[in-house]
Amino acid sequence: MAVLLSTYNGMRYLPEQLESLARQDFRRWSLIWRDDGSTDGTAALMQAFAARYGEASCLPMPDQAGHLGIAGSFFTLLHQVPPDTIAAFADQDDIWLPDKLQRGAEALAAVPVDLPALYCARQRLVDRNLAPLGLSPYRGGPAVFPAALTQNVATGCTVMLNPAAVALIAASNPPDGTLHDWWSYLVVSAAGGRLIADPVPVVLYRQHRANAIGAPHSSVRRGMMAVRRGPDEFMQLFRRHVRGLVANPQALSPSALHDLALLDRALSGGPLERMRAMRRISGLVRQTRAETALFRLWFLIG
Structure with a gap:
């Protein structure tokens, strides 16, 4: 499994996210990461984490493109996923619950290998100090195309893609202004793929002023x-x-x-x-x- 992490000035919360990755029940992961032009100590922190786990488990992506923004950075990372490998998007400021990768891997394993599939899940919403704010809504309603055009139900920090979905999305040309999670959901659903919405929360989704997107509480x-x-x-x-x-x-x-x-x-x-x-x-x-x-x-x- 490839965990895809794009970092940008993430020193404040990134150490907790990295530790939560290290504590996953599912151990067969590798981290593919790129820094999107940080000006704090984020890149050095990532290099220290990579040294701790070794190049086989923590692969820095050579960066020749500069600052790409969230979507551009994640789409670039997606092209680095090896064949026949599940991919999981990771945000730098969350904390993953220990069974996150295991639940996603088991759900995707039940899908035929040639059918694109996207797994996503609920989140436990917390403030910047991890005080509980409640659960994200369970979006178990229409989750197929063309409903995917009207609303994104796949929160990026929970999204995992089976190899067929990775190949499909990597071969597409995302339009300007889209986000990596919504475009992934659109492409998989429009191809007749499967969306798996897990009602069980798998992430502490931190809400703070620097959130790129964030989640309304109701x-x-x-x-x-x-x-x-x-x-x-x-x-x-x-x-x-x-x-x-x-x-x-x-x-x-x-x-x-x-x-x-x-x-x-x-x-x-x-x-x-x-x-x-x-x-x-x-x-x-x-x-x-x-x-x-x-x-x-x-x-x-x-």
Whole structure:
């Protein structure tokens, strides 16, 4: 198994994450990491961890690309995964519970080897000092394509990919502005792959001011944040995802290609064209009725 870690000025919380990796019940892992241009002591900390475990278990990636940002850094790491190897995304500021890798590996092992599969799980939300904030919502509702276009249910710090999914995503061309977890979920679901959503939390997901993404503590708060942001940002990303998938047709299912063609035409048309597309495409929904209603409004006007 390859654990993929992108670091950036992570000195404050990274030592605890590395120790939680070292304490995993599943021992057959190797860490592939790259530093994304840190200006603190992060790179030196990673080199010390690598020296502790040896090059066979902790592989620094030669960096010739400079600062790539979160998605670019993780997509670059994904290309370094050896064939026939499960990949697990790792954030630098969380703490993994001891059974995290074991649960993901067992879930993915039950999937046929030629079927792309993505495992994700709930998280225990904590503050910067690890005080409990509650559990992340269990997103056990629609988790297949085209629902994947409306909402990401695969939180990156829990995502694990089987070898078929790794190869599929590495061969794709992610659009600008996407995130590694959402694009992985989109590609796997649009290819007719399997999404495994584990209701058991496997990570202490630290919430702090420097979070790249973070997690709202409730569905109400998540909805309020979405309303405040408005439709523009969401619809811009929705368009990029649709067109990004259209540009990567080689591994997508016939039903996904059909839905994407309808959506691509609708996004170039007016409200009536978009209304017709929503009537013709089943499954274009979010996790709750209220969130679905808001998405449909934004799709019509955005």
